[in-house]
Amino acid sequence: MLAYDFMNQAQPQGKTMMLDKGLGLNAVDDLLATAGDYISFAKFGWGTAATMNRDLIAAKTAKYDAAGIMPYPGGTLLEVAAMNGHYDQFLVETKALGFKGVEVSDGSTQMGATTRDELISKAREAGFFVISEVGKKNPELDHELTVDERLDLINSDLNHGAHYVILEAREAGKNIGIYDANGNIIDDELDALAANGTDQLIFEAPLKNQQVALILKYGTQVNLGNIAYDEVTSVETLRRGLRADTVGKV
Amino acid sequence: MLAYDFMNQAQPQGKTMMLDKGLGLNAVDDLLATAGDYISFAKFGWGTAATMNRDLIAAKTAKYDAAGIMPYPGGTLLEVAAMNGHYDQFLVETKALGFKGVEVSDGSTQMGATTRDELISKAREAGFFVISEVGKKNPELDHELTVDERLDLINSDLNHGAHYVILEAREAGKNIGIYDANGNIIDDELDALAANGTDQLIFEAPLKNQQVALILKYGTQVNLGNIAYDEVTSVETLRRGLRADTVGKV
Amino acid sequence: MLAYDFMNQAQPQGKTMMLDKGLGLNAVDDLLATAGDYISFAKFGWGTAATMNRDLIAAKTAKYDAAGIMPYPGGTLLEVAAMNGHYDQFLVETKALGFKGVEVSDGSTQMGATTRDELISKAREAGFFVISEVGKKNPELDHELTVDERLDLINSDLNHGAHYVILEAREAGKNIGIYDANGNIIDDELDALAANGTDQLIFEAPLKNQQVALILKYGTQVNLGNIAYDEVTSVETLRRGLRADTVGKV
Numbered sequence: 001m002l003a004y005d006f007m008n009q010a011q012p013q014g015k016t017m018m019l020d021k022g023l024g025l026n027a028v029d030d031l032l033a034t035a036g037d038y039i040s041f042a043k044f045g046w047g048t049a050a051t052m053n054r055d056l057i058a059a060k061t062a063k064y065d066a067a068g069i070m071p072y073p074g075g076t077l078l079e080v081a082a083m084n085g086h087y088d089q090f091l092v093e094t095k096a097l098g099f100k101g102v103e104v105s106d107g108s109t110q111m112g113a114t115t116r117d118e119l120i121s122k123a124r125e126a127g128f129f130v131i132s133e134v135g136k137k138n139p140e141l142d143h144e145l146t147v148d149e150r151l152d153l154i155n156s157d158l159n160h161g162a163h164y165v166i167l168e169a170r171e172a173g174k175n176i177g178i179y180d181a182n183g184n185i186i187d188d189e190l191d192a193l194a195a196n197g198t199d200q201l202i203f204e205a206p207l208k209n210q211q212v213a214l215i216l217k218y219g220t221q222v223n224l225g226n227i228a229y230d231e232v233t234s235v236e237t238l239r240r241g242l243r244a245d246t247v248g249k250v
Numbered sequence: 251m252l253a254y255d256f257m258n259q260a261q262p263q264g265k266t267m268m269l270d271k272g273l274g275l276n277a278v279d280d281l282l283a284t285a286g287d288y289i290s291f292a293k294f295g296w297g298t299a300a301t302m303n304r305d306l307i308a309a310k311t312a313k314y315d316a317a318g319i320m321p322y323p324g325g326t327l328l329e330v331a332a333m334n335g336h337y338d339q340f341l342v343e344t345k346a347l348g349f350k351g352v353e354v355s356d357g358s359t360q361m362g363a364t365t366r367d368e369l370i371s372k373a374r375e376a377g378f379f380v381i382s383e384v385g386k387k388n389p390e391l392d393h394e395l396t397v398d399e400r401l402d403l404i405n406s407d408l409n410h411g412a413h414y415v416i417l418e419a420r421e422a423g424k425n426i427g428i429y430d431a432n433g434n435i436i437d438d439e440l441d442a443l444a445a446n447g448t449d450q451l452i453f454e455a456p457l458k459n460q461q462v463a464l465i466l467k468y469g470t471q472v473n474l475g476n477i478a479y480d481e482v483t484s485v486e487t488l489r490r491g492l493r494a495d496t497v498g499k500v
Numbered sequence: 501m502l503a504y505d506f507m508n509q510a511q512p513q514g515k516t517m518m519l520d521k522g523l524g525l526n527a528v529d530d531l532l533a534t535a536g537d538y539i540s541f542a543k544f545g546w547g548t549a550a551t552m553n554r555d556l557i558a559a560k561t562a563k564y565d566a567a568g569i570m571p572y573p574g575g576t577l578l579e580v581a582a583m584n585g586h587y588d589q590f591l592v593e594t595k596a597l598g599f600k601g602v603e604v605s606d607g608s609t610q611m612g613a614t615t616r617d618e619l620i621s622k623a624r625e626a627g628f629f630v631i632s633e634v635g636k637k638n639p640e641l642d643h644e645l646t647v648d649e650r651l652d653l654i655n656s657d658l659n660h661g662a663h664y665v666i667l668e669a670r671e672a673g674k675n676i677g678i679y680d681a682n683g684n685i686i687d688d689e690l691d692a693l694a695a696n697g698t699d700q701l702i703f704e705a706p707l708k709n710q711q712v713a714l715i716l717k718y719g720t721q722v723n724l725g726n727i728a729y730d731e732v733t734s735v736e737t738l739r740r741g742l743r744a745d746t747v748g749k750v
Binding site: 251252253254255256257258276277279280281283284285288480482483484486487490491492493494495497498 | 521522523524525526527545546547548549550551552553554556557576577579580581583584586589590593597607608609637638670
Binding site for chain 1: 501502503504505506507508531534535734740742743744747
């Protein structure tokens with residue numbers, strides 16, 4: 001039973017994707033005990049999974065899976081594998097390590113539309129839950145992407161079988177995608193991208209002001225991503241109206 | 251015995267209030283082993299305590315209590331409870347969970363002076379150590395509070411039985427209370443608030459430059475709050491003159 | 501065996517010095533399991549070692565040592581000991597606690613050239629691996645140091661037996677040494693300091709943009725320091741071209 005149970009309303013249902021950039025098992029245990037119920041996806045950021053022993057990664061994916069959280073490796077790792085002609089091997093290893101999902105992105109590499117669609121389809125066929133990502137890691141390249149191009153990518157990815165589409169903001173959340181150089185939301189851009197609804201969008205929102213703004217705009221159902229492991233509890237309090245920024249507003 | 255015992259002088263006696271925003275038990279064990287002797291209060295930030303299981307919260311309060319640290323739930327949780335007419339239930343649950351103190355604030359809600367005084371008195375009567383907090387979480391509302399109004403609140407809270415009064419700075423420490431938009435101290439404001447002494451004041455000071463400035467101004471006896479769990483040791487080195495910023499100055 | 505072993509090239513050989521500012525044993529265990537292979541030096545930042553029990557420090561140094569990582573206490577601690585006439589006692593205690601190295605600096609205190617040379621020589625004679633540091637913790641004092649003076653110190657330290665020389669940037673990495681107020685590299689200064697090669701230099705580089713710039717400029721062999729404990733894995737992915745900033749560039 002939750003502490004202060006009489007104060008809690010029904011649990012908000014928006015998805016939270018947590019960024020695991022290399023947690024050890026003690027930290028994962030702490031995370032699951034404190035906030036495991038509030039995490040839907042655990043992304044092993046970029047290529048971090050490839051710097052650790054297989055046994056350790058398998059132990060982590062097993063812990064997440066047992067807690068009802070879907071672990072998946074970062075899109076950059078998939079991109080590098082695909083770029084080097086190792087995509088089939090990547091999918092085999094990803095499954096062997098206990099990951100249930102993959103992220104298909106082109107944030108770190110150049111990739112034609114056909115390739116992107118094929119990567120998504122192949123991952124689906126291999127039995128993976130597929131999340132795609134729209135946006136470039138390099139701010140200059142990212143700024144070249146128009147809103148219309150982003151919308152086309154979102155729609156195309158969903159049509160090719162992606163379950164969710166992430167809007168890129170990296171770990172830092174500034175000068176990229178829907179955020180300006182100070183990390184504040186560019187409203188016109190956000191509104192355009194969300195024109196067809198937000199149910200299948202995951203907004204990367206590493207900064208608190210971003211989390212607050214998106215919850216106040218779209219409600220507690222909004223899906224948030226790239227949440228640092230030690231901010232998951234804070235995000236949950238924002239969704240529940242238990243932190244000043246959202247008290248009495250959700 | 252402390253390492254390098256021959257270098258250590260008597261331990262500084264200023265209080266340190268640490269912000270626990272959702273630590274798991276492994277992290278709490280690490281914290282107590284490394285810096286438990288340097289923490290007086292462990293605040294379970296804002297409403298975080300209400301997102302976790304009762305058993306977990308009780309295990310944490312027991313660990314803090316056994317280490318001589320007073321655990322207490324964040325003021326926002328108390329405010330939400332009071333706002334919804336659950337204050338009595340809140341005090342019962344807070345005691346049942348093993349908390350020894352409460353924080354009475356109006357940072358997240360509007361509250362008349364009478365209500366504030368009653369909340370403090372009731373908590374005292376229920377056997378709690380009471381810390382109050384002065385300041386608004388929303389910067390615009392906070393800026394409306396004059397120095398005189400803050401001083402009146404401090405005096406009134408102490409008269410109604412608060413043991414300490416916290417000067418609000420939130421987790422981020424910028425554009426609020428005695429800090430400007432860059433997190434630097436506004437000297438006139440600080441001097442006015444400290445005119446009657448600082449023994450019963452706890453300055454929220456999450457940023458290192460704030461900790462340094464307050465220690466250099468008031469000495470190692472100054473009470474500091476909202477110290478991140480992984481900064482407690484750093485604060486202790488500042489108090490002891492074992493970090494560059496205070497070497498030879500304390 | 502590493503996860504995704506087919507994607508990994510030979511391990512980069514540049515040294516990584518990690519800043520331990522007070523980790524507990526659970527966190528050290530996590531660190532060693534996830535990234536122990538990628539750390540060469542564990543610096544117990546500034547005077548943090550002197551705030552903890554001897555048993556705890558000895559347990560930590562033993563863990564690092566067993567993992568092939570050299571633990572050493574921060575330069576500030578050595579400076580304070582020397583300033584107070586406790587240098588011999590400092591070396592005895594440092595050895596007794598299981599540290600294998602020391603850092604000789606004058607970032608927090610004033611020290612004549614002769615003293616500096618003597619401290620280095622004495623530590624060498626006592627069997628320590630010696631790392632020196634060039635730079636002042638106080639930005640104003642640091643700005644007074646010319647490039648030529650820094651180069652002279654580097655050469656003198658190496659001539660007196662230092663194994664490596666660290667270029668100071670503190671924990672924050674801004675407005676100090678080779679970094680401007682925004683934490684960006686001052687190219688002219690860096691080029692001048694690196695004119696005689698970088699094999700024996702360790703660049704403190706706590707910020708990601710600094711790590712990226714140094715890896716892209718000098719290659720994956722570059723020695724990086726003051727890496728936060730939860731950024732070691734990220735730095736390793738940068739060295740391996742597994743994070744966007746270096747994909748296809750290393």
